[in-house]
Amino acid sequence: MASETQAHHGDQSHSEHGHFGPEMWVIPEASVLVAEVNEKQRMTPGIWRVIFIAGGVLTVLGIVGFVLKALSDGFSDHQAWGFYIAAFAFVFTLTASAPLAACAFRFTKSHWRRPLSRIAEIFSLVSLVNILLFIPALIVLPDIGVMHESGEQLVRRSIWFQELTNPSGWLMAGMIGLSLCSVAILWVAAMPDMAQSRHHVSGFRATLYGKLAGCWYGTKRQWQVQKGGLAILGALYFMMVVFVQFLIVSDFAMAMIPGWKDSILPPFYTVISFQGGLATILLVAYVMRRWGGYRELIGQAPFWAASKVLLGLTLLHTYHLFAFFITYWYGRLEVEQAILNYLMFDSYLGIFWAQLFFTFFIPFPILVSNHARREGWGAPLAAVFIIIGLMLWHIRIFAAAFAAAPAVEGGLYYLPSDAFSFPALLLPPPEATFPGIADIFMILGGVGIVMLVFRIGMMMLPPLSLWEMKEGSMYQRVDTLIRGRYLVLGKPE
Amino acid sequence: MQEGKVLPAAQINRDLLRSILETPQWFWPVVSLLGAIVLAAAITIGIMINTGLGITGLNYKVVWGFFITNFVFWIGISHAGVMLSAILRLAKAEWRRPATRAAEVLTIFSLMTAMIMPIIHTGRPWRILYWAFPYDFARGIWPNIRTPLVWDPSAILTYLTSSTLFVIIALVPDFAVLRDRTTGWPKLVYTLLAMGWEGNPRQWKLQIIAGVLLSALILPVFVSVHSIVSWDFGMAVAIKSWHSTVFAPYFVVGAVHSGVSAVVFAMILLRWAYGWQDYIRHEHIDALGRLLIVVATGWFYFLVMEIIFGIYGLEGDELAVRALQFLPGDYGVAYNVWMIVFVGITYFLPVILWLPKAWRRNLWIMSAACISVNVGMWLERYLLFVPGQANKQFQTFTWNDYLPQWPEALIVGATFAFVSMLMLLFSRVFPLVPLYDIKEGDILRTEIQVGRRTVPATFRED
Numbered sequence: 032m033a034s035e036t037q038a039h040h041g042d043q044s045h046s047e048h049g050h051f052g053p054e055m056w057v058i059p060e061a062s063v064l065v066a067e068v069n070e071k072q073r074m075t076p077g078i079w080r081v082i083f084i085a086g087g088v089l090t091v092l093g094i095v096g097f098v099l100k101a102l103s104d105g106f107s108d109h110q111a112w113g114f115y116i117a118a119f120a121f122v123f124t125l126t127a128s129a130p131l132a133a134c135a136f137r138f139t140k141s142h143w144r145r146p147l148s149r150i151a152e153i154f155s156l157v158s159l160v161n162i163l164l165f166i167p168a169l170i171v172l173p174d175i176g177v178m179h180e181s182g183e184q185l186v187r188r189s190i191w192f193q194e195l196t197n198p199s200g201w202l203m204a205g206m207i208g209l210s211l212c213s214v215a216i217l218w219v220a221a222m223p224d225m226a227q228s229r230h231h232v233s234g235f236r237a238t239l240y241g242k243l244a245g246c247w248y249g250t251k252r253q254w255q256v257q258k259g260g261l262a263i264l265g266a267l268y269f270m271m272v273v274f275v276q277f278l279i280v281s282d283f284a285m286a287m288i289p290g291w292k293d294s295i296l297p298p299f300y301t302v303i304s305f306q307g308g309l310a311t312i313l314l315v316a317y318v319m320r321r322w323g324g325y326r327e328l329i330g331q332a333p334f335w336a337a338s339k340v341l342l343g344l345t346l347l348h349t350y351h352l353f354a355f356f357i358t359y360w361y362g363r364l365e366v367e368q369a370i371l372n373y374l375m376f377d378s379y380l381g382i383f384w385a386q387l388f389f390t391f392f393i394p395f396p397i398l399v400s401n402h403a404r405r406e407g408w409g410a411p412l413a414a415v416f417i418i419i420g421l422m423l424w425h426i427r428i429f430a431a432a433f434a435a436a437p438a439v440e441g442g443l444y445y446l447p448s449d450a451f452s453f454p455a456l457l458l459p460p461p462e463a464t465f466p467g468i469a470d471i472f473m474i475l476g477g478v479g480i481v482m483l484v485f486r487i488g489m490m491m492l493p494p495l496s497l498w499e500m501k502e503g504s505m506y507q508r509v510d511t512l513i514r515g516r517y518l519v520l521g522k523p524e
Numbered sequence: 525m526q527e528g529k530v531l532p533a534a535q536i537n538r539d540l541l542r543s544i545l546e547t548p549q550w551f552w553p554v555v556s557l558l559g560a561i562v563l564a565a566a567i568t569i570g571i572m573i574n575t576g577l578g579i580t581g582l583n584y585k586v587v588w589g590f591f592i593t594n595f596v597f598w599i600g601i602s603h604a605g606v607m608l609s610a611i612l613r614l615a616k617a618e619w620r621r622p623a624t625r626a627a628e629v630l631t632i633f634s635l636m637t638a639m640i641m642p643i644i645h646t647g648r649p650w651r652i653l654y655w656a657f658p659y660d661f662a663r664g665i666w667p668n669i670r671t672p673l674v675w676d677p678s679a680i681l682t683y684l685t686s687s688t689l690f691v692i693i694a695l696v697p698d699f700a701v702l703r704d705r706t707t708g709w710p711k712l713v714y715t716l717l718a719m720g721w722e723g724n725p726r727q728w729k730l731q732i733i734a735g736v737l738l739s740a741l742i743l744p745v746f747v748s749v750h751s752i753v754s755w756d757f758g759m760a761v762a763i764k765s766w767h768s769t770v771f772a773p774y775f776v777v778g779a780v781h782s783g784v785s786a787v788v789f790a791m792i793l794l795r796w797a798y799g800w801q802d803y804i805r806h807e808h809i810d811a812l813g814r815l816l817i818v819v820a821t822g823w824f825y826f827l828v829m830e831i832i833f834g835i836y837g838l839e840g841d842e843l844a845v846r847a848l849q850f851l852p853g854d855y856g857v858a859y860n861v862w863m864i865v866f867v868g869i870t871y872f873l874p875v876i877l878w879l880p881k882a883w884r885r886n887l888w889i890m891s892a893a894c895i896s897v898n899v900g901m902w903l904e905r906y907l908l909f910v911p912g913q914a915n916k917q918f919q920t921f922t923w924n925d926y927l928p929q930w931p932e933a934l935i936v937g938a939t940f941a942f943v944s945m946l947m948l949l950f951s952r953v954f955p956l957v958p959l960y961d962i963k964e965g966d967i968l969r970t971e972i973q974v975g976r977r978t979v980p981a982t983f984r985e986d
Binding site for chain 1: 614747751755758759761767768769770771772773825826829830832833834835836837838967968970971972974977979980981982983984
């Protein structure tokens with residue numbers, strides 16, 4: 032059995048046994064996994080240097096853009112910071128949901144998840160950067176209430192209702208809690224691998240692994256605690272990520288556009304985040320497989336199976352968009368028509384259609400095609416389009432939201448209790464804003480910092496979840512059923 | 525995960541066809557009792573048509589009451605079929621096998637029942653022809669095709685048609701088994717229904733492809749049906765608390781919540797009634813319980829969003845409806861008490877009952893939790909629709925609360941009897957647990973030795 036299993040890993044799954052499609056990828060033998068992964072981690076193919084350098088350069092550009100923006104506009108004019116908020120939200124969207132993918136697929140006991148788990152969990156390190164990126168966002172977020180020059184206290188709509196000040200404390204607490212939880216997931220999940228690898232590595236990594244996993248001996252009790260802990264942390268993380276997404280999209284988008292009351296936006300944002308997170312994981316996995324030297328360790332099965340999930344999320348994205356649109360469009364309320372015109376049909380018409388093409392019309396046929404999914408390139412290609420589309424989505428929603436909040440004496444238009452009497456939206460919607468050079472630098476910086484931190488994470492930690500891969504190799508075998516040879520998967524309780 | 529033992533095909537046939545080839549003593553008395561309730565409701569409907577809707581509690585302000593609540597409830601139950609059958613089939617969840625047929629059949633019967641409700645609700649059922657179908661009758665009055673009230677019949681009829689096709693495709697191999705085990709006119713009927721099925725490789729291949737294709741094609745219909753039903757309300761701007769963008773996914777997830785709960789309860793009943801302990805096992809109920817925790821939590825999230833963003837607008841009219849829903853006040857009906865009951869029995873109680881594994885495997889506890897969900901989901905629809913209408917609005921000079929009368933209560937109660945009766949009658953002529961699916965599952969079952977432990981395993985064809 033050992034040799035047979037060995038024979039079918041990676042691209043060799045199409046070999047002499049005709050029943051082995053990409054979906055029947057077999058994990059390599061447990062005995063060779065650790066050595067292979069450690070060896071591959073020591074190697075640095077050109078792609079990793081490119082990613083490291085490109086990530087560093089883009090991060091520096093982002094810092095330059097941030098400084099330029101701060102010097103030119105200061106922090107008091109919230110309208111100038113719309114693209115920064117879009118860049119932050121884009122990074123947050125893609126990276127906050129990534130660790131959740133590891134937890135969710137572990138919960139559903141999906142065999143194909145195993146090579147993707149650690150990739151997903153390493154994005155937890157980006158969540159630490161998210162805290163830093165969030166600080167300027169909180170500074171530029173306008174207060175909920177202001178005193179108008181007439182002496183009237185004006186309060187804009189907010190999920191914080193009667194609070195008058197910017198709810199920075201709660202938002203930051205949510206973000207820090209989320210980051211800590213995701214790092215805890217990474218630590219607990221990587222502990223067995225670090226414990227095993229500490230004897231194969233030297234220098235900083237040996238010290239790091241010793242500190243973080245020195246207490247791990249792999250006893251039955253430790254395994255039980257580790258698996259139970261991951262399940263609890265996963266459930267906690269799921270609740271926290273949904274909650275923080277709700278806060279961010281409500282405070283930084285909906286509450287900034289006068290009259291926008293949209294109960295589907297937080298679930299929509301959550302779906303987008305799941306879609307973006309999975310797309311990012313698949314893209315990284317493809318790069319690792321195609322150019323990073325992990326061809327034998329990351330088969331086609333994860334792409335084949337995850338692309339179905341990505342297809343489902345893509346359809347859900349479009350469904351939520353349609354549910355929002357049809358309710359507003361059919362309702363014919365002036366305030367809702369104004370918001371539709373602003374976000375979809377007038378000011379941001381071009382970006383809306385471009386985003387729709389990138390998030391649905393292009394990836395949908397790719398993900399529906401069995402051929403594209405089977406070959407392994409379909410899902411990553413769709414993921415690229417989806418990520419570009421989601422960047423446009425964030426610009427359309429967050430940058431537009433900050434641009435739409437018109438200033439009155441340095442504050443926002445503040446709503447009385449009856450939105451329908453609000454005059455601002457009965458006027459033609461504001462023009463779309465376009466990014467300046469500093470804005471472009473900040474958006475690129477957002478992408479760059481994700482690349483940089485991920486690459487550093489890959490250097491620090493085993494980039495594949497060794498214990499899950501080994502577990503997978505124990506729960507599989509190739510066996511005969513009637514006249515065919517098939518993969519047999521064990522599923523313990 | 526897999527429990528129980530692999531049974532010989534002959535025993536599977538014998539056990540699962542017992543409901544058809546033998547008649548339990550309780551069968552006809554129970555069917556008669558259910559039939560009597562349905563008959564009473566039919567007579568009441570006759571009286572209502574003859575007398576007018578005045579005998580119900582419906583009034584000028586609250587025009588959508590028990591009947592429409594019940595309509596949405598049964599549409600919700602119908603979502604179990606596709607959720608369990610199509611989605612789990614595509615996801616290749618092994619534990620789906622004994623549940624699929626009952627879920628699909630429940631879909632059909634609950635859709636039929638749901639469609640009856642708005643017809644009764646019109647008071648003059650024949651006028652449906654003018655309102656819903658694009659037929660002129662030489663009167664120059666065409667239905668407004670831009671209203672969700674016209675989209676509804678289109679979506680529901682499409683769903684009914686595709687669900688029926690789905691069930692028939694899955695039944696063909698079982699029809700053939702019945703054809704070979706019956707005599708006389710039943711044999712003739714099963715022979716016609718089996719359409720020449722011999723179980724050769726080509727037929728199996730076509731049957732599997734048809735099942736997978738229908739699973740994929742029926743999913744958009746499944747989502748669209750309850751979305752469109754939600755838009756019956758969500759498109760209305762006049763009733764505060766209804767015009768909400770989240771209604772479509774909120775209704776769909778709620779439908780799955782109530783539908784899957786109903787299927788679990790139906791499975792427990794079938795297991796008890798026909799002694800199918802070897803087929804509907806604790807592991808299946810356990811897996812469905814875990815699925816329900818996820819679905820219930822998703823549904824609760826949408827509920828919270830609906831409420832938060834109802835209040836978020838701080839619009840006077842909407843706040844008044846929310847006050848009617850949540851706050852104690854001098855109203856005829858204490859909606860706030862019902863609201864607490866509804867949230868408690870729809871989410872908190874069942875999820876607490878589903879969390880411990882031992883409780884998920886206790887059929888009494890699972891039954892109680894699933895009944896609790898369905899009572900709660902019925903209440904949810906009622907509390908979503910009625911307070912918005914009952915609330916006094918700007919420039920409204922007459923307003924009323926709603927107190928359902930006996931005809932509504934009887935008719936709504938009878939719909940449960942109607943669906944139960946149809947399910948029982950179906951089980952009398954067709955197998956409610958798919959024979960071929962169970963046999964396939966047994967063939968694919970195997971074991972893997974990991975160290976000293978034997979782990980249940982499955983052959984993966986794709």
